[in-house]
Amino acid sequence: MTAKKTVSALALVCALPLTTPANAELIWSDFSLSYLHGEDYEVIAPDGEMDTVTFEHASGHSWGDTFLFVDRLMPGKADSETYGEFSPRLSLSSVTDRSLSLGPVSDVLLAGTWEFGEGFDNYLYGLGFAIDVPGFRYFNVNLYKASNDVWDNDEQLTLTWGYPFTLGTADFLIDGFLDWSSRSDSNASEMNFTPQLKWNAGKHLGLKQPLYVGIEYSHWNNKFGIQNRDERNASLLLKWHF
Template sequence: MIRKRNLLALTLGCSLASSASADMLWSDFSLSYLNGSDYEVVTPTGEMETLTFEHASGHSWGDTFLFIDRLMPDARDSTFYGEFSPRLGLSALSGADLSAGPVKDVLLAGTWEMGDGFDNQLYGVGFALNVPGFRYFNLNLYRASNDRWDDDEQLTLSWAYPFAIGNADFLIDGFLDWSSSSDSNASEMNFTPQLKWNAGKHLGLKAPLHVGLEYSHWNNKFGIKGRNERNASLLLKLHF
C-alpha cells in the first residue's frame, strides 16, 4: 500500500514540479447542478441533487482534471466525493515524439478518489487519442489501491464531441469506467454521457452556459452485484 501511494505521489509531484517551468495551454472552471430521481444506493427515495465544481487544464507537460461533488440525497445527510487526476506526458518527459497513428501521446496517469471516510489511489498509463470530430478522447488503464474493498483494475474513457444544428451549439461528453471484480466486489461498468446545449451563446455570455441532460448507466454500482442504476438528470452547467 505504501509503495503504491508513493508512486501516485511521485506522479503528482512530477506534474507539479513540471508546471513551475512549463506553459499552460488552456484551462477551464465550471460549476454544475444536477437533479435526478432514480439514483441507487445513496438515497432511499432515488431523488438527489448534486453540485459539482470542476477544473481541467492542459500543459506542455500533460494535463489535470479535478472535480468535487456535493451530494444532497433526499432523506439522508449530504456528503461529498471528489477526484484529482493528473497525467504526465512521456513525450515531454523524454524529449521524444511518441505519437503514432491515432495516439498523440503516452502518459503516466494517476487518480486520487476521495470521499467521506475513504481514499483510493489509482496509477497506470494513459493515452491521448486523435479521433476525428472529437475535441478530446482519452483512455487510461489503472491499477487501483482501494481503502474499503480489494484492489482491482480499471479502464477509463473520456471524450467530448461538439456539433451544431443551425445556430445552436451542442456538446456530447462524458466518461466510461469499467473495473474488474474481486472477492469483495462485483465488476462495475459506469457509462455517463451528457448532452448539452450552449444557452450562453444566445444570452451574450463569453463562456458557455450549458443546459441539458446527464444519463447514468451503471451496472453493479459501488461493486454491489445486481444494483444497476438507470438515471436521467436535469443539468445546468456554467463555465467561467
C-alpha cells in the same frame, strides 16, 4: 505493490508541476460549476431523488494535463456526502522530448487518480493514451491498477470524450466518461457509462463562456460493486463555465 508504495507513486505524479522544467507552461485552463437533479438514483438515495452540485477544474500544460472534480451529493432522504477525484497525467513525449505518436495515438502518459470520499481514499496508477478521433475535441483512455481503501484492489479502464456539434445557430456538446472495474473478492465488476448532452444557452445570452442546459444519463451496472444494483437515471443539468 503495497499501499505505501502506491501512495508514493501517485504523489510523484501529483508533484509533476513542481518537478517539470522552468519553461513548463499552462496552455489552457477551465473552471465550471454544475447542478444536477435526478429521481432514479441507487444506493445512497433511499427514495431515488438527489441533487448534486459539482465543481470541476481541468487544465492542459506543456508537461501533461490535470482534472479535478468535487461532488456534493444531496439525497432527498439521507445525509449529504462529498466525493471527488484528482487526476494528473504526465506526457511521456514531454519527458523524453520525442514524439510517441503512433496511428491514432497522439501521446502516452503516466496517469494517476486520487479518489476521496466519506471515510476512504483510493489511489489509482497506470498509463494513459491521448487518441485523435475525427470530430472529437478529445478522447482519452486510461488503464489503472487501483489500491482501494475499504475494499479489495482491482483494475480499472476509464474512457473520457468530448464531441461538439452545431445545428443551425445552436452549439451542442456530448461528453462524458466510462469506468469499468474488474471483479474482486469483495466486489462485483462494475461499469459506469455516463454521457451528457448539452446545449450552450450562454451563446444566445451574450456570455463569453458556455452556460450549458441539458441532460446527464447514468447507466451503471453493479453500482459501487454491489451485485445487481443497477442504475438507470436521467438528470436535468445546468453547467456554467467561468
